Amino acid sequence: xxxxxxxxxxxxxxxxxxxxxxxxxxxxxxxxxxxxxxxxxxxxxxxxxxxxxxxxxxxxxxxxxxxxxxxxxxxxxxxxxxxxxxxxxxxxxxxxxxxxxxxxxxxxxxxxxxxxxxxxxxxxxxxxxxxxxxxxxxxxxxxxxxxxxxxxxxxxxxxxxxxxxxxxxxxxxxxxxxxxxxxxxxxxxxxxxxxxxxxxxxxxxxxxxxxxxxxxxxxxxxxxxxxxxxxxxxxxxxxxxxxxxxxxxxxxxxxxxxxxxxxxxxxxxxxxxxxxxxxxxxxxxxxxxxxxxxxxxxxxxxxxxxxxxxxxx
Numbered sequence: 336x337x338x339x340x341x342x343x344x345x346x347x348x349x350x351x352x353x354x355x356x357x358x359x360x361x362x363x364x365x366x367x368x369x370x371x372x373x374x375x376x377x378x379x380x381x382x383x384x385x386x387x388x389x390x391x392x393x394x395x396x397x398x399x400x401x402x403x404x405x406x407x408x409x410x411x412x413x414x415x416x417x418x419x420x421x422x423x424x425x426x427x428x429x430x431x432x433x434x435x436x437x438x439x440x441x442x443x444x445x446x447x448x449x450x451x452x453x454x455x456x457x458x459x460x461x462x463x464x465x466x467x468x469x470x471x472x473x474x475x476x477x478x479x480x481x482x483x484x485x486x487x488x489x490x491x492x493x494x495x496x497x498x499x500x501x502x503x504x505x506x507x508x509x510x511x512x513x514x515x516x517x518x519x520x521x522x523x524x525x526x527x528x529x530x531x532x533x534x535x536x537x538x539x540x541x542x543x544x545x546x547x548x549x550x551x552x553x554x555x556x557x558x559x560x561x562x563x564x565x566x567x568x569x570x571x572x573x574x575x576x577x578x579x580x581x582x583x584x585x586x587x588x589x590x591x592x593x594x595x596x597x598x599x600x601x602x603x604x605x606x607x608x609x610x611x612x613x614x615x616x617x618x619x620x621x622x623x624x625x626x627x628x629x630x631x632x633x634x635x636x637x638x639x640x641x642x643x644x645x646x647x648x
Contacts, residue, residue, distance in 0.1 A: 344368055344397045345642040348631030349389070351407035352376050352460060357624070358393050363643065365632035369396065377412050385413040389440075400640040401440045402631050405460035408433060408442040418447035418457060422495035425466045425630075429637035439641075443634055450500040451490070451586075458499060461487045464598050467630030468621045469494050478586070479596040481623070482603045484509075488586055502585075505603075508578045511553065512571060520560050522568050528602070533609065535569035539576020540583075540610045549581045579610045598623050 343362040350357045354376035360369040375388045385407065393401070408416035416433035423446050432441040445459035461481050469475060475494040481487040484505035490498045511517055542552050556574060560567050594617030597607055604620065611618050636643050 341368055341397055344399050346399055346635050347393055347401040349403040350405050350627045351403050352405045353378055359628045360396050361632050365629055377406050399642050402635045404443040404463040409459055416442040416444040418445045420447050422497055424495045425633050425637045429634050432638055449498050456499055456501050458487055463630035464626040466633050467626035468598050470629045470633050471621055473596045481598045482607045502582045504578050504582045517557055520567050520570055532572040535572040536576040537613050539573040540580035540613050542577050543580030543584050552577055579606060583610055583614055593617055598626050600624055
């Protein structure tokens with residue numbers, strides 16, 4: 336996808352996670368000139384030859400600085416970028432970029448901090464999306480949700496990350512769907528997200544309110560199907576609603592928030608929005624890819640990488 340003059344390129348921004356690779360060619364205003372994506376996540380790189388994957392995907396682009404975020408900076412990635420701690424924003428991230436020796440490549444550090452109950456938590460990649468969301472107008476104080484395999488809830492104070500909690504909602508959902516006692520009851524391709532499926536999803540969210548707790552409600556899903564209510568075709572949607580509902584309800588009492596900024600793309604965003612609205616929590620949505628592009632650009636700008644020093648961008 337090419338949408339601009341490649342000679343205007345000033346930055347290659349890369350979001351390199353566990354299972355996917357996305358790269359963006361940006362001009363000095365952060366506007367997208369070109370984009371590539373592949374399933375070459377860090378766990379899918381033969382012989383850990385990350386340089387070859389980067390060249391295969393981005394070698395056709397101009398030779399400008401590259402800034403990467405995500406799991407590429409983990410101990411399983413190209414090179415480990417240290418975790419930062421404390422109130423963190425674009426300037427703190429920019430000051431601690433990890434440079435890969437003898438290259439024009441840098442990696443955004445992760446963040447370690449306290450979760451909402453005072454325990455330890457970590458993130459990699461989400462910090463960049465948060466920088467981008469703030470640049471796109473997200474509130475500088477309040478809660479931001481980043482749904483995913485490991486959903487993140489972040490408390491922002493004056494535009495800095497003050498604390499965050501991670502929920503294994505997506506991972507547990509996948510395990511329950513594919514490898515649990517519920518799995519044989521799942522109908523293939525059952526979730527088509529039509530009106531009956533949406534209703535089943537909301538009913539799952541409502542189940543999460545039950546005082547008996549998540550572990551009982553998971554088995555209750557099986558009992559309901561075996562006794563004829565609901566139909567097996569509703570089970571995937573109801574399970575999704577139950578898992579997301581349990582996550583949201585664990586947040587709401589602790590924070591008493593009236594609205595949440597949601598950074599997401601695709602179907603998962605629709606489910607979180609529906610669940611939040613069902614629980615009478617307002618939602619402001621931001622596109623995750625756009626936030627990533629803007630976040631990478633703004634961190635590069637704060638770091639005054641060479642291309643930005645030359646152009647004054």
